[in-house]
Amino acid sequence: MSARDVILARVRAAVEGVPDVEIPRSYRGAAPASEGLVDLLAERVRHYKAAVHVVAETGVADLVAASLAERRARRLVVPEGFPEPWLPAQGFERIADEPRLSASDLDTADGILTTCAVAIAETGTIVLDAGAGQGRRALTLLPDFHLCVVRQDQIVANVPDAVARLDPGRPLTWISGPSATSDIELNRVEGVHGPRILEVVIVTPAAT
């Protein structure tokens, strides 16, 4: 018998006659979107020592320009599909991942600008799914500075909401603050292998 058949046979013998169980799902499920989610997301992301800005649609490009200037970030990776109106008119060198950048090229970039797929207010998490404006996973990993733009309508209340919205067929990266470790005496230190600086820009509709 193959290892596969042996293991499956062992499992069947082990659980024979064992009763099955019902799964109680009385925990909180998806919650309706509300005005408070922007503030909650901002507070929870800040808790991880990431910078957070809330800005109207028309102000995004200026805010990005100011942020790049402050971080002295000149060479920026901009994935395909990142909304053009959100990019500053000048003041940075735009790098495309086409043809595909090597890992060492990526390592020399000053930063990366992305959108996201979903943001979770309760946990202060942004989720990337390699969709438009996000690029492949390594792009948000090697540069030391990641600026992520979140539209208000992408914010959900909690984890069940996010899981329901996401497509498991895509590679997903859930990001909650900058890279961190607690391995030394359980002191949290921001910045190990991933980007040490995370900045999140929450975009509200221009009308509000």
Add this chain to the structure above:
Amino acid sequence: MSRTFLGMPGTVSMMGYSGKEGFPENAAKAVRNSQLRFNLRKATGTIRGRRASVVGELPDWPDLRQAGKAIKDHTLRNLDTYLVELEEAVTRAGGHVHWARDAAEANRIVTDLVKATGETQVVKVKSMATQEIGLNEALHDEGITAYETDLAELIVQLGDDWPSHILVPAIHRNRSEIREIFVRHMSEWGRPAPEKLTDDPAALAEAARLHLRERFLATKVAISGANFMVAETGTLVVLESEGNGRMCLTLPETLISVVGIEKLLPTWRDLEVFLQLLPRSSTGERMNPYTSMWTGATEGQEFHLVLLDNGRTRVLADDLGRQALRCIRCSACLNVCPVYERSGGHAYGSVYPGPIGAILTPQLRGMESELDRSLPYASSLCGACYEVCPVAIDIPSVLVELRGRSRHPMAERAGMAAAGWVLNRSGRLARAQRMGGRMRRLVPKRLPGPLGGWTDTRDLPDIPKESFRDWWNRTDGGSR
């Protein structure tokens, strides 16, 4: 029955602890190390507080816990079906699935896969399963160097040490010890530690970043474990903090994941429960910094999944013990355990220390060695582990059951038989009590001969002058 290897062979001495000695001997050595006790107390105290605060802020924690327990029980009950479903989904998504009955088979599969790439170096994400099977040592024997990339695992590897905690493997080291290890040993493995390295945690993290960066960029094969596998979609999930996991999972051309068969979840939706339970129980955060999810061969990568039994089906066959397979390796039980807090992880002689290790190790490995027989006694049965467990594993009940199954020492069996004989008749008990009362000044602090084992770790209680019944009869319930 063949012995199951759990990373620490019983005959090899490590850290001054030998598998031939039981937990009491190991623990006695550990508690004399005041630096270790200080580090452990500080670390476990910190994380207990953090966990309590983020668990307390979720109004539906008990509901999530019940759902987590039920999802795992349902999965285990139908494990054969879900394993086949997972295999189909991973294969459909371009991945390759391998099955390993035991540690040796898993190590051989992984070694062959690495050799097929022609590489002699691999980067590793912290993984309990690969520690359990001793993969690094097996690769080493075949001329392949495995580089640990998690900061704590790096500290352990550089220091030629053993992990002592599931989540924070170097919890037994303080900052100055870590600085010392970096300064001395980083150069043997790659880029040396920076000049004038201080023991500031931020500086130490920076040193690890520099040490590993080139390695990440150059290495073509990575080995990981996984926190969860979703049968329905074939998705694997890894939770981490530092970004070393993302480096290993995304940059190399070949990814090999070694995962215990009990890590399955039936549906994608089930993640909504475990992505709340695990980070809050584990690091005490609302969410860990990075979680990666991928399905099959992703972004041009070659992907191999090695499904590992290594004693798990034996545990599954045990009606009471199988609940240990619900474990999601959060380590909350270690952090609340009064025994772990004092003895540390090494005394358990297994990659799975603490309360969960005390029930998992003897079940996976069998109870042939002195160490494995003694593990179910590494507990005061206070029940704190059960209370914090996010999947409600009743660790105390399993401990008591396992105690009953191990062979007890002759002196203990004789003592228990004698006690049974005395307690069985009230007349015998009364006579024994009166005799005890008269001889009380002659009773030594430490019992002689084989009975000494009991008093080595306990104080003998004072024997009262008079038994309660005699007092009651003499005073008519205190009224005379």
